[in-house]
Amino acid sequence: MKDHPFLPENFLLNTDWARTLYFEHAVPQPIFDYHCHLPPDQIASNRQFENLFQIWLAGDHYKWRAMRSNGINEDLITGNKTSDYDKFLAYARTVPQTLRNPLYHWSHLELRRYFGIDLVINEANAPKIWELANARLATPEFTTQGILRKNRVNVVCTTDDPVDSLEHHIAIKKAGLPTRVHPTFRPDKAMVVHAPAVFNAWCDQLAASSGVEVRDLASFLDAIDKRHAFFHSLGGRLSDHGLEFIPDTDCTETEASAIFAAARAGKAAGPEQAARFTWFMMLFFGRLDAKRGWTKQLHLGALRNNNSRLLKRLGADAGVDSIGDFPQARGLARYLDRLDSAGELPKTVLYNLNPSDNYVFATMIGNVQDDLAPGKIQFGSGWWFLDQKEGMEWQLNALSQLGLLSRFVGMLTDSRSFMSYVRHEYFRRLLCSMIGADVEAGLIPADRALVGGMIEDICYKNALRYFGLEAGTL
Incomplete structure (x- = not known):
């Protein structure tokens, strides 16, 4: 069976015209985010996130819903009795179960575009992802x-x-x-x-x-x-x-x-x-x-x-x-x-x-x-x-x-x-x-x-x- 790369450079771009339109016309445009729920206090204070859970999972209803559907205990989703790392691990266990859910694409794209991490998200790779992402989060860029x-x-x-x-x-x-x-x-x-x-x-x-x-x-x-x-x-x-x-x-x-x-x-x-x-x-x-x-x-x-x-x-x-x-x-x-x-x-x-x-x-x-x-x-x-x-x-x-x-x-x-x-x-x-x-x-x-x-x-x-x-x- 022929191997196919996951999320290649031409992801979703199946024609020459699609690739031309995307790379030469869409990519150069900045973002105009005219409706969001970002907290302005975090922008004003220029918040530096402590770890990957804080920026990636806290408050994300899409990920919460997937974890609940995967049978994850609520304490590992929104509770305050478990560590950020344990909650992250619970999500890493969930991601392999999200095939064909947009979260599978979004989660991998987020790690790639933000942190340059191209590992497939699963429980085995979770400690390495946590380490790499947290190191990047500690830099001024983040x-x-x-x-x-x-x-x-x-x-x-x-x-x-x-x-x-x-x-x-x-x-x-x-x-x-x-x-x-x-x-x-x-x-x-x-x-x-x-x-x-x-x-x-x-x-x-x-x-x-x-x-x-x-x-x-x-x-x-x-x-x-x-x-x-x-x-x-x-x-x-x-x-x-x-x-x-x-x-x-x-x-x-x-x-x-x-x-x-x-x-x-x-x-x-x-x-x-x-x-x-x-x-x-x-x-x-x-x-x-x-x-x-x-x-x-x-x-x-x-x-x-x-x-x-x-x-x-x-x-x-x-x-x-x-x-x-x-x-x-x-x-x-x-x-x-x-x-x-x-x-x-x-x-x-x-x-x-x-x-x-x-x-x-x-x-x-x-x-x-x-x-x-x-x-x-x-x-x-x-x-x-x-x-x-x-x-x-x-x-x-x-x-x-x-x-x-x-x-x-x-x-x-x-x-x-x-x-x-x-x-x-x-x-x-x-x-x-x-x-x-x-x-x-x-x-x-x-x-x-x-x-x-x-x-x-x-x-x-x-x-x-x-x-x-x-x-x-x-």
Whole structure:
């Protein structure tokens, strides 16, 4: 049997055109990471990670899920009674079981691209991998800021609560890093009127951060507006919302005022009231973004916190979320149309988590385009469970068939890990493979300027033009 190298230089690039597009047009482009969950405090402090577990496994929900599926005890995943090395060994035992899972590719690419380690990950090789990686992590190149430079990350947009002081963003801005780091306005807690304890605690934080006494709906909205303006003053130009779906409902200001007052008094809103309040607030947030020329991101379709045992032990974001099967089309269409009809629809990126909604979202973006910007409404890249080979191909194909792939703003990491930048490489290889195959098949002209230019646009230049953010110098 003929040997085939694992992850060769031309990995995923099966045609001459794919290789030309990737190495000559995609690779030279820097990274524009317009949505992620990197902690800004770690960038500001230029954190140096103690060991491979700290940078590679801590907080990585993808790896946690694989380890649980492999029967690893939770203490070796998220517990505090076991050593970092023992947790790393538990993952090394798991990797051989992840064949055909994207983690198998990602994990090996991460070790190769970051540390130059081309060993196959398994329990036998684990001690050597640990030793080699930890030696590299101790060098100046592997601080958080060094990693951003090494990966040529020009722009990072973190995900931040409106009540956040943004002190770390202020420190980063003053430091003058070659990577520009911008905050993103994520006001999900402004709509949790079904959970008064959470909602009221957040309202109190909002009042403290804005300097506005939050006593009624009008002052609540004023306080949010002030925080939105504060984010804008620090370079923020994006908002983000994580919702199951956009409600197909309506809500007057009088109704919203009553729901707000009840929640402030400790009375939980029922499902219908909560949906109405969400609709009212989402219209308000859309108007804020339009007023300041921002881009709105809508992440729709996640069914979260599905394991009460781990939710109780670890809290939210424990890696026990899944794809939901919510109705998306009607509420989303009404929402976009309502803002568009009033001239208040900002640039918007739509992300679906259920692949059955690919064609819904890909057609939805065409309903409300205008001349504010080419591709004003975007069908966002494969998100979360869909940011793997098949999911990204589905998204690219749906967008190609029903919209303008040439105007697509490309890939993002959506990650808490500084090791995730290989996902941009993965995406770029897939993109060039698909387009290169079309050229070879005679479906696209063999025109380097036309096709290579589109690759460069999707990998970086479209995002640079679209988001209106100050870019770095890498």
